Amino acid sequence: EAQVTQNPRYLITVTGKKLTVTCSQNMNHEYMSWYRQDPGLGLRQIYYSMNVEVTDKGDVPEGYKVSRKEKRNFPLILESPSPNQTSLYFCASSLWGGGLAGNEQYFGPGTRLTVT
Amino acid sequence: TQLLEQSPQFLSIQEGENLTVYCNSSSVFSSLQWYRQEPGEGPVLLVTVVTGGEVKKLKRLTFQFGDARKDSSLHITAAQPGDTGLYLCASRTDSWGKLQFGAGTQVVVTP
Numbered sequence: 502e503a504q505v506t507q508n509p510r511y512l513i514t515v516t517g518k519k520l521t522v523t524c525s526q527n528m529n530h531e532y533m534s535w536y537r538q539d540p541g542l543g544l545r546q547i548y549y550s551m552n553v554e555v556t557d558k559g560d561v562p563e564g565y566k567v568s569r570k571e572k573r574n575f576p577l578i579l580e581s582p583s584p585n586q587t588s589l590y591f592c593a594s595s596l597w598g599g600g601l602a603g604n605e606q607y608f609g610p611g612t613r614l615t616v617t
Numbered sequence: 618t619q620l621l622e623q624s625p626q627f628l629s630i631q632e633g634e635n636l637t638v639y640c641n642s643s644s645v646f647s648s649l650q651w652y653r654q655e656p657g658e659g660p661v662l663l664v665t666v667v668t669g670g671e672v673k674k675l676k677r678l679t680f681q682f683g684d685a686r687k688d689s690s691l692h693i694t695a696a697q698p699g700d701t702g703l704y705l706c707a708s709r710t711d712s713w714g715k716l717q718f719g720a721g722t723q724v725v726v727t728p
Binding site: 505532534536541542543544545546549551555557559560591593598599600601602603604605606608609610611 | 623626647648649650657658659660661662665667705707708709713714715716717718719720721
């Protein structure tokens with residue numbers, strides 16, 4: 502089954518304790534991306550990766566890092582989480598990072614992160 | 618940066634009624650996507666519109682792309698409780714790779 506998986510689904514942590522949220526896709530997609538979703542703000546892009554050689558910042562990259570060592574995996578790293586990073590996080594992938602026609606973005610199930 | 622504005626923010630209607638949600642920008646869209654998100658799940662693509670003036674239908678859902686490609690609408694005919702969800706529009710910004718979403722319209726359809 503074609504899918505994007507994220508782990509963990511739920512995470513409660515404390516300020517400053519480094520954490521990683523994993524993301525994996527089995528569709529051989531070139532493009533992967535991370536979003537955070539907050540009430541009233543919709544989805545905001547954190548980082549995206551056009552392919553294993555190209556990673557770039559989205560609209561809200563501060564406090565986050567990413568890594569794209571393999572095509573299928575795109576982990577999100579919070580080196581020193583803070584309470585303002587409490588949010589619902591989604592990983593997504595699509596065939597490529599260009600035009601939208603014929604280029605559906607598939608989303609993972611989400612990771613709900615709480616930083617106390 | 619292109620800003621996508623969605624309206625209304627919230628819509629509550631009875632089963633059988635019609636509804637329309639809007640997505641607007643001050644800039645021209647190269648193309649635009651509509652997603653629906655249900656509680657506890659990630660967004661799922663409904664449609665992609667590319668050509669100005671384009672109309673696409675998906676069962677009871679009708680999507681329109683403005684002639685000037687600066688606005689889009691989603692119309693649901695005879696809404697059903699299964700249409701309940703958060704409807705999001707999305708478009709590329711001026712950079713390849715970046716995808717921007719509107720804040721969404723929460724639609725609630727009660728039996």
